[in-house]
Amino acid sequence: MSQNESSISFDFTDRAKKVKLEAIGAHVYYDDNHVLKDINMIVRENTITALIGPSGCGKSTFLRLFNRMNDYIDSFQLSGQVLIDSQDIYERNVNVENLRKNVGMVFQKPNPFPKSIFENVAFGMRIRGISKKTELEGIVEDALKNAVLWDEVKDRLQKPALSLSGGQQQRLCIARVLAVKPTVLLMDEPASALDPIATAKIEELINVLKEQYTILIVTHNMQQASRISDKTAFFYQGQLIEYEATRDIFINPRKDLTERYITGRFG
Amino acid sequence: MKIHEKIIVLFLWMCSSITVLTTALIIWILVKESVAFFEHVSIIDFLTDLEWTPLFSAKKYGILPLLTGTLLCTLISIFVALPIGISIAFYLSEYAPDRLRSILKPTLEILAAIPTVVYGFFALTVVTPFLKDFIPGLNTFNAFSAGLVMGIMIIPMISSLCEDAIRAVPDSLRQASYSMGSTVFQTSFKVLLPAASSGIIVSIILAVSRALGETMIVSIAAGQQPNLTLNPFETVETITSYIVQVSMGDVPQGSIEFQTIFAAGLTLFIFTFFLNNLSHLIRRKYQEKYE
Numbered sequence: 234m235s236q237n238e239s240s241i242s243f244d245f246t247d248r249a250k251k252v253k254l255e256a257i258g259a260h261v262y263y264d265d266n267h268v269l270k271d272i273n274m275i276v277r278e279n280t281i282t283a284l285i286g287p288s289g290c291g292k293s294t295f296l297r298l299f300n301r302m303n304d305y306i307d308s309f310q311l312s313g314q315v316l317i318d319s320q321d322i323y324e325r326n327v328n329v330e331n332l333r334k335n336v337g338m339v340f341q342k343p344n345p346f347p348k349s350i351f352e353n354v355a356f357g358m359r360i361r362g363i364s365k366k367t368e369l370e371g372i373v374e375d376a377l378k379n380a381v382l383w384d385e386v387k388d389r390l391q392k393p394a395l396s397l398s399g400g401q402q403q404r405l406c407i408a409r410v411l412a413v414k415p416t417v418l419l420m421d422e423p424a425s426a427l428d429p430i431a432t433a434k435i436e437e438l439i440n441v442l443k444e445q446y447t448i449l450i451v452t453h454n455m456q457q458a459s460r461i462s463d464k465t466a467f468f469y470q471g472q473l474i475e476y477e478a479t480r481d482i483f484i485n486p487r488k489d490l491t492e493r494y495i496t497g498r499f500g
Numbered sequence: 501m502k503i504h505e506k507i508i509v510l511f512l513w514m515c516s517s518i519t520v521l522t523t524a525l526i527i528w529i530l531v532k533e534s535v536a537f538f539e540h541v542s543i544i545d546f547l548t549d550l551e552w553t554p555l556f557s558a559k560k561y562g563i564l565p566l567l568t569g570t571l572l573c574t575l576i577s578i579f580v581a582l583p584i585g586i587s588i589a590f591y592l593s594e595y596a597p598d599r600l601r602s603i604l605k606p607t608l609e610i611l612a613a614i615p616t617v618v619y620g621f622f623a624l625t626v627v628t629p630f631l632k633d634f635i636p637g638l639n640t641f642n643a644f645s646a647g648l649v650m651g652i653m654i655i656p657m658i659s660s661l662c663e664d665a666i667r668a669v670p671d672s673l674r675q676a677s678y679s680m681g682s683t684v685f686q687t688s689f690k691v692l693l694p695a696a697s698s699g700i701i702v703s704i705i706l707a708v709s710r711a712l713g714e715t716m717i718v719s720i721a722a723g724q725q726p727n728l729t730l731n732p733f734e735t736v737e738t739i740t741s742y743i744v745q746v747s748m749g750d751v752p753q754g755s756i757e758f759q760t761i762f763a764a765g766l767t768l769f770i771f772t773f774f775l776n777n778l779s780h781l782i783r784r785k786y787q788e789k790y791e
Contacts, residue, residue, distance in 0.1 A: 302679060333681035340679075344672040347695050356677075360686045406676070413680070 250277035252319070253447040254299060254417065259313035261294055261471075263306065268294050270471045271313070276464075281439065281448045283458035283479065286468035287494070292451050295468065296419050299449065300336040301329055317417065334361075336417040337410030342426050343402035345394035345409070350386050353394045353405055357413035372412050380408035381438050400431025404438065411442075418442065420450040424457065436461050455495055459483045467491045530769060533762030540756050546763065552726040552742075554760045555751075561760065563767055565726035569643065569736035570768070573718050574711040576647025576732055577654055581707060584651075585658025586700065590688045592659070593666040605660075612656040620720030623649035628721065635733055641723025644732040650717050654707050661706065665699020666692050698786035702779045709775040712768060715740040739768045 254276035261269035269291045276282050284292040294303060301322065303309045314321050322332055334357070345353050352359075354373040363369065373390070377383040382404040386397070394405055403423060410418065420439070424432040439448060439461055452458050458465055459479055466476040467490075475482060475491045486492040493499055501509075538546070541561045549562025588608065592601050628645040632638050669692050677687040693700070723735030724745050737745075743761045751757045 300679060302675065305678070330681040330683060333679055338679040340672065340675060342672060344670075344676040346673060346676065346691055356690070357680050360680065360682050360690065409676075409680070 283462035580651025589662035623721035661703030
């Protein structure tokens, strides 16, 4: 326990913000494979938290705990608690469909549906039975504006989403998520498949979104983590090694392992 | 290359050319005999005459009654097989746990292994008597029973091809859908169905093609009486069962009666040839989309 106690720290400058996400003694197993080991972590509202660490360190699994996307892996087993707004989301009576409305996710590779741009953004409302055209049009427009894509696509909303560029597709996927008005955004390396210009646009967007959303972002890109995040969590071999304000992690890491990772000496 | 390797290659080439040669020969004979047939009967009569009575003394050579009989049986079978086949495909691909799936799939494929003559007698001796209780005036030989049973026979074909198409949809789309809060049902019908639509259309086309060419079930259960009708409860004759009827009978080779089966066969061949090529075309386009 001593190791974990020292790895948790609370950001006192940010105490005013409400606790949004919380992991308490979370362990994850895939069969005999112990992929997350006793993770304790608090994420406050309207902040951006970067999850970093080498491949296979468990950061993506950790991310997917919060929208229960690990549930689709047959061998997945969790012990400990995962809370959103102080509510255990793995309790029996939790409605997973509603949970995922509140916790949106953006994937590594843009994955728009093979439908029109409009229908992609409207998807979340359609599956919730909203089909009034005027209502949908308003929501779609707002979501596309929030994802800073509106000006580029407003004249071709009925065109297939797959005709957009990679960066535009990714912003479309963000718009699709924003349309159902979540409060948490999970991003799994959202810019790793994009070119530098598209990446810059996504980062800019993430910075704006912070005003309204609590964002967890997995990234392999150290510069990206240092540019956009408020706090950074470093995972290694299933453990949360260090979790601090981003500035502290990058300028003055407490752990030798962290320093070696962020300076690129392994990973 | 060593000489014995060359011999092996030559042997393999010959094996593959046998299939091509057979197809070419069949087409050639079909066309040759049909040309002979159309020297006696005008193509206009063939396509527009409403009666098909080549074996009677008052001969009429209108293919339409056979064509409607064929299409009627095919249509009924597709109406049965399509909804059930697609539902099974979605169940197997998206709902069934792996263990159940590994039992269900081979079981389903047994349906495809039953000889069609068994299906035919099943239609005639079980399905038709059963239906007679509900449908007064149902003929002993009728398109409905034949189509129904043919549909059951085609189910594994549709479900297996559709399942392949659904499984071929990239997993990233399922993840996107689930992460938006969709249920399995919504993911299946709002995301996977449209995404797999070309593969599903291909399966339908191949199923139609299979049903058009099906012979045994319709010969036994639908009857052998050319009948220009869309009433499924009446006796009809399909192109295939007509060919069986003439081939089994004592019609002399080379006579005009004998040549009718080639003209009928060519008609059927044109249909299935067109459908098979259409399915290839769609499949090619569909593969390009995901690569």
